[in-house]
Amino acid sequence: MNGSGDIWSSFTHDPRPPANAVLRASDADRDVVRQVLVEAYADGRLDGDELESRTEAAAAARTLGELPPLVSDLVARVPDAYAAPALVPADELQRRAVASYESDRREALLGFLGPSILCVVIWLLIGGGFFWPGFVIAGTGIHLMRTLVRRQDIIEANRRRLEKKQARELEQERPEGDEDEDR
Template sequence: MRASDADREVVRSVLTDAFADGRLTREEHEERVSTLLAARTLGELPGLVDDLVVVDPAAAGTESNPDQTLSFREQGAAAYRKELQEAIATFLMVSLITWGIWLFTSAPDGHPWPIYPMLFLVVNLVGTGVRREAIVQREVNRLEKKAAKKAAKKAAQAEIESTPEVGGPILGPPTTQPEKDRRDDLF
């Protein structure tokens, strides 16, 4: 059977997710995508993704170790998906509201002005899609900094706890007896 564009798009999204998650290098991703674009039958597609296990982040954390957190790269990919979903939701909500206002106020007579806000939101939506790797990397950097701060704080706390207390309590400066009292002690 011949492969359709929709079939190729499904495989391409799996390859792109694998690249974003760090399971494929850039070269491997480019090679597989070029092979994908040249594929004509459905039989050629599974070989491109057979070695890529689709990981469900919720299941990955609970199977082997419930306390195990997702890797920084996976958390970055999740942050990208969240940002993309927010961009889509914003586009849809603003579009629906502006078209609703237009329909109830000036639909038959007026110019379809809701097109203009939609254009700006489409630019934002496309920009979010194009900046996938930058968004993932930004989240990875944020998480690495957070982990480094936490590790430094933990190391400092451990050092403080392991340092033995030296000497006794700190007292004020030594006091001297007044001159008269010293003479009395001599005689």
């Protein structure tokens, strides 16, 4: 196990979700904790007294929820897959959508100015003549103008994208079996 985050799959039921934390711990569950503790002792991460006290606590544990604290400082911390995703308020989604548009607008402006200025400078350095940088200016200017003119459409599309992303995250986080409760 090496104290890695994969220990949770070794339990009869993952002890981290609140729904499982109240279930009775089995001898196999207690053995998983003992194995992690013994490995930590062998690695020098626990002293003998701490090994003994944690092993006794594991042996006395009645529920699965009592087991994770005994090894939480010995296994790699992984994101809590059981934390409910926060529902982002509509005004925050709108603010994020506007911020995304402003980022798009800056990119379009820089995409216009950078190549246009570079081409004009090159044109001046080679002595003028036919104003070929106009093609670059027109091409990049079309994108900039489209971004500026379609401001509301772009913000609305960004907001819908953020709402869909949030809905997907909420749906993925819904525990199995909750679908029946909604009916």
